[in-house]
Amino acid sequence: MFTGIVTAVGTIREASQKGDLRAVIACPYDPAKMAIGASIACSGVCLTVVERGGTPGDAWFAVDISGETVSRTMPGMWAQGARLNLEQAMKLGDELGGHIVTGHVDGIGQVVSASAVGDSTRIVIAAAAELAPYIAAKGSITVSGVSLTVNEVADQADGTCHFTLNIIPHTAEVTTLGTLKGGDSVNLEIDVLARYLKRMQSLRG
Structure with a gap:
């Protein structure tokens, strides 16, 4: 983990x-x-x-x-x-500074845009329709191995979604996210808790 x-x-x-x-x-x-x-x-x-x-x-x-x-x-x-x-891999007793990540890629996202906002970078990523239900504003997502908080989600007519991230200068400096630009691809892993909640919801339905 x-x-x-x-x-x-x-x-x-x-x-x-x-x-x-x-x-x-x-x-x-x-x-x-x-x-x-x-x-x-x-x-x-x-x-x-x-x-x-x-x-x-x-x-x-x-x-x-x-x-x-x-x-x-x-x-x-x-x-x-x-x-x-x-x-x-984390050890028992390590600080859980991000969120629980399994290291299993759920899909590939496409960077729609990357723009400066103050000292930070605002990145918009397009996610496939099968991942869209698991992505929520203020929820967690892993982007190319980095634990991030989703700022906004915009659902698209075709079932896909665009979600927005804020990359602070420190994160940009110590990861590869600081070099992202429109058209780049990223690995996405949805929040494991969202995965189980979606499964429970589908069973109730």
């Missing part, structure tokens, strides 16, 4: 197709604290560490990425040189 509080930005150093896709990700973690078999969320995708090395502050880890995962995540995410929001 994760909280959606990004602790580092990593860069894909190598990506090679050998059956599954294997990616080697450079990061500023301590390799001694990345156990083989441990989970690390990579821009919202829970992956397993299969190798690691380097030195504290200049480390790397390798992950195997299935074809299913590649097909369900944003285009270009696994290319060499791509930057990823990283979060190591």
